[in-house]
Amino acid sequence: MQTTCERTISEIAAAKPSSIRVFESLGIDYCCGGKRSLADACTRAGLSLDRTLALLEEADAAPTAERDWADASLPELVTHIVEAHHSYVRREIPRIDSLLAKVVNRHGSNHSEVLQIQPLFSALGQELTAHMMKEELVLFPYITRMAAGSAGFRENCCFGTVANPIANMVAEHEDAGALLVEMRRLSSNYQVPEDGCPTFRALYQAIEEFERDLHQHIHLENNILFPRAIAMERGY
Ligand SMILES: [Fe+2]
Ligand SMILES: [Fe+2]
Known part of the structure; x- marks a missing residue:
């Protein structure tokens, strides 16, 4: 099974709407440029993968009114x-x-x-x-x-x-x-x-x-x- 790091940004955004705010705030493109893996996107943007994963988990755990x-x-x-x-x-x-x-x-x-x-x-x-x-x-x-x-x-x-x-x-x-x-x-x-x-x-x-x-x-x-x-x- 694929880990979150190996999944593409588009796949993560489609599966977890809470991730969209995180991607927006970090300047990670989740629509047209979303075909790269999370690990690759973090490397390109100079972001810590661990920190990004922590933010995604935090966003996922928070209550949200956003429709899936x-x-x-x-x-x-x-x-x-x-x-x-x-x-x-x-x-x-x-x-x-x-x-x-x-x-x-x-x-x-x-x-x-x-x-x-x-x-x-x-x-x-x-x-x-x-x-x-x-x-x-x-x-x-x-x-x-x-x-x-x-x-x-x-x-x-x-x-x-x-x-x-x-x-x-x-x-x-x-x-x-x-x-x-x-x-x-x-x-x-x-x-x-x-x-x-x-x-x-x-x-x-x-x-x-x-x-x-x-x-x-x-x-x-x-x-x-x-x-x-x-x-x-x-x-x-
Ligand atoms: Fe449209
Ligand atoms: Fe369109």
Whole structure:
């Protein structure tokens, strides 16, 4: 049997939702970059493996109100992703765009990083809007029909097997993840400059929260929904 150190970050995150907070706080990528073992991830991040294991155990023992989505039905999980995460993304994009416009206007001349972050966030917003539309119009209805055991769920299916659109979605998640990494780098981990106004602070808080939510969103899809949908389709 695999020890926790040998398991991948994605597997640990899918099996124990309490681990997600620990990974977030240590800056360990548990969604797009979660395919490496815990031991490997700690080595790369310069973290003590023993200390990380202790934090994971502590988090696991603490009472939590977080839902374990690993045992939810697939339609239930799809509904949660759309209602909690897709709605959040759609709500936040215009709010962050408008905060960015204000900060660029006021601080762009002294802080060129916001001039660079603005087009990156705009690209991220456009990519995510198109991405969520594909999930909601094509992939998720297919998964929901399949999980409901609807006869002929493959009818009008234009992609052969569910693994094909899933591979596209995973690649788009990686593109979104790369934009987030670049924005984090440009903002020096969302550190508000000394002369930053309250709007600057609100902007960095909003983007950081957006990043946290997107990590959870992608984790639910990459590590739970997609592998289960592929396995279910194989069983038909
Ligand atoms: Fe999604
Ligand atoms: Fe997605």
